[in-house]
Amino acid sequence: MTSLKRIYSIVGLSVAIILLGVLIFTTWYTVDESEQAVIITFGNVEEGISQPGLHFKWPWPIQSVEKLSKETFSLQFGYKEENGEIKAYPKETKMITGDENIVLADMVVQWKITDPAKYLFNAENPEEILHDATSASLRSIIGSSKIDDALTSGKVEIEADVQDLLSNLMKKYDVGISILAVKLQDVDLPNEEVRKAFTNVTDARETMNTKINEANKYKNKRTKEAEGEKDAIISKAHGDKAARIETAKGDVALFNALYNEYKNASEITKQRLILETIDEVMPKAQIYIMKDEGNTIKYLPVREGQKAEVTPPVPKEGSDGNGQ
Structure with a gap:
């Protein structure tokens, strides 16, 4: 007991x-x-x-x-990296672009848990939902994009669109996950033959763009030269215009001065104008002023340096030349 x-x-x-x-x-x-x-x-x-x-x-x-x-997690879509080795999942990454071409696209999604209660109890496997939503978002955006954008310069825009669509889906599913960033890791063509053909097309497009840029550069150069020549011609025309106006004003002033002289001494001015005109029209002509005085004609050279000459008397009728 x-x-x-x-x-x-x-x-x-x-x-x-x-x-x-x-x-x-x-x-x-x-x-x-x-x-x-x-x-x-x-x-x-x-x-x-x-x-x-x-x-x-x-x-x-x-x-x-x-x-x-609280840490930030990474979802690797289309591949998985373990122990430094990368394993690809081509079935996930193969998708069709908006212009009906096939590309292989994989992506990394940065996410974190922002509502622990919803993460624990609103879904059985929130990470699987995130994976499926990532696949749907990426395929939707790639399916509305052209292959050139997906392979070259449109990747940034595709990433932004995928992040917006994926964030909206996760808010709709309400599993306590927030999307921080998405990054396209690699977008490629399915085989070597297609890659080679696309490379040739891309090279041809780059050559075309180079030629267009060179043509535009030459066009701009010639346009600037033509504008410079135009400005020079306009400036010269303005100069000629001003010179002709000043010349015309000088001619008017000269005419007015001559007219005033003509009014004061019309006969003298008239004779001077005649002589100046003859000298201008016939610069090599010899001009003499002559005066008839009986049997003797006197003449005086107008040009400086010439000596006056006197013509011999003209014999009168009935004379023998000796004054008889």
């Missing part, structure tokens, strides 16, 4: 120790700086805990704690 009582005492003490241990070890918990926690009370989610440090709660099974990471 004594031994049975002792056994009951030991069992009760053990149960008490166990309960005390559960009470001690399940009424507190710590949250690291890289973690966030959710308190669950009888299966109901309480508010989340994101502050690091020591926290207290009701012991298990009244309350329990679920901890999730």
